[in-house]
Amino acid sequence: MKIAVAASPEVAIPTLEYLRASEHELSLIISRPDSPVGRGRELTPTAVSQWATANGIELYRPNKAADFDERLKDYDLVITIGYGVLLPEYILEQPKHGFINLHFSLLPLLRGAAPAQRAIIDGLTKTGITVFQLDAGMDTGPIYVQTEHFIKPSITSGELLAELALLGPKAISQTLTAIEAGVIPVAQDHSLATSAAKLGKAEAQISWSDPGQKIVNKILGFAPNPGATAKFRGEVLRITKAQVTEVTLPVGEISLVAGSVHVGTATNAVELLEVTPAGKKPMSAAAWANGARFTAGETIE
Numbered sequence: 001m002k003i004a005v006a007a008s009p010e011v012a013i014p015t016l017e018y019l020r021a022s023e024h025e026l027s028l029i030i031s032r033p034d035s036p037v038g039r040g041r042e043l044t045p046t047a048v049s050q051w052a053t054a055n056g057i058e059l060y061r062p063n064k065a066a067d068f069d070e071r072l073k074d075y076d077l078v079i080t081i082g083y084g085v086l087l088p089e090y091i092l093e094q095p096k097h098g099f100i101n102l103h104f105s106l107l108p109l110l111r112g113a114a115p116a117q118r119a120i121i122d123g124l125t126k127t128g129i130t131v132f133q134l135d136a137g138m139d140t141g142p143i144y145v146q147t148e149h150f151i152k153p154s155i156t157s158g159e160l161l162a163e164l165a166l167l168g169p170k171a172i173s174q175t176l177t178a179i180e181a182g183v184i185p186v187a188q189d190h191s192l193a194t195s196a197a198k199l200g201k202a203e204a205q206i207s208w209s210d211p212g213q214k215i216v217n218k219i220l221g222f223a224p225n226p227g228a229t230a231k232f233r234g235e236v237l238r239i240t241k242a243q244v245t246e247v248t249l250p251v252g253e254i255s256l257v258a259g260s261v262h263v264g265t266a267t268n269a270v271e272l273l274e275v276t277p278a279g280k281k282p283m284s285a286a287a288w289a290n291g292a293r294f295t296a297g298e299t300i301e
Contacts, residue, residue: 001076001176004028004095010047011165012081015102018169019079020055024176028075032084033061065091077179079172080134084113089136097179099134102172104164105196106130106146108188111139112196116164117157119196121221123213126150127160129167131175133185140193142185144175154243156223199226206230208252208300212244212265219270227276231301232292240282241274252299261285263300 002025005016019026029052037044045053052059062068065087072078072094081102092099105115107130112118119127128148135141147167151160178185199222206215206228219242222228227238232254247257249264256262262269272285 001025001097001180002027002074004030004072004075004078005048005081006030006078006083006085006099007048007081008032008046008084009082011104011161011168012048012102013051014165015079015081015168015172016048016051018172020057022173026057028058028060028071030060030062030078030083033063070094077176081168086138087134092134092136100131100144100175100179101134101139101141102168103130103132103139104161106148107132107139107143108190108193110196111193113198114157115196116161117196117199117221119151119221120155120157120160121217123217124151127164129164129171131171132188140188140190142187144178144183144185145171147171154220154241156220156240158224201226204229206239208263209266211267212270213267215265215270216242216244235278237278237300238276239272239274240276242270242272245269245271247271252301254294254298254300256289256294259286261289 003019005012005019005026008031016026029048031046031049031052034043034045036042049059049061065085068091072091075095077097078095078099079102080099087099103115105119106128110118110127116127126148128146130143131145132143133141149164149167204222204226206218208215219228219239223240227240230237230239245262245268247262247269249255249262249269251264251266253264254261261272263272274282275285275288276282277288
């Protein structure tokens with residue numbers, strides 16, 4: 001089949017590599033326009049745009065859905081992976097077999113922009129990937145293939161996404177075979193749907209009055225970006241790794257316990273493992289504590 005892929009993030013690359021080496025013709029990459037990155041806000045192409053350029057594949061970067069032209073009518077199929085634009089039906093109908101999407105959850109669970117992050121935040125022990133036919137809704141189309149994947153304890157959302165991305169090539173291969181064989185995808189049970197909305201900055205703030213495990217789930221789910229945050233001595237502290245301990249402390253109290261940094265919660269204390277102080281690079285919590293020199297009874301907000 002003649003295939004185009006609409007994608008932006010790095011998690012699409014394992015599937016792109018599979019398609020490039022397959023019997024199918026991958027001849028167009030659609031990605032988001034360059035966006036400002038880092039402190040200097042330098043315009044930077046997406047990971048997928050960089051991959052397309054490096055591999056000599058035509059790259060198309062419309063600013064919005066309304067900017068799409070009719071070139072997709074020449075394609076058998078378009079595969080989307082984290083593209084980030086909700087496309088109207090008149091675009092979805094252009095390719096011979098329409099659009100399919102590789103989504104990082106077991107639909108209808110966790111529909112939306114942050115399924116791996118929400119799986120960890122919600123304390124799930126199992127997730128997976130789904131390949132489904134795109135329709136005009138948000139992750140509502142019928143399903144071709146699903147693959148389950150267990151969530152390891154203490155894994156961050158970035159690490160989980162990297163694992164799920166490696167499941168993509170096989171699932172896409174199975175789906176392409178099914179489409180060529182005329183297999184009809186299975187409708188989702190919409191009554192079971194849950195949401196995986198994009199992570200917001202306000203939501204990133206940790207509340208130390210929550211139970212310890214809920215706090216750790218948030219820290220891991222928000223890592224590496226945008227990062228869960230707290231305030232220490234009036235400055236923002238990003239926390240990217242932590243674990244629940246057997247230690248108990250008053251809510252919000254920060255203390256060195258046997259050389260490790262602990263913070264009190266509504267249940268057991270949380271041990272901070274990796275932090276990023278304002279204006280500095282990521283470091284171990286122990287290294288940060290050596291410079292901070294906590295005072296007895298000091299708190300973190």
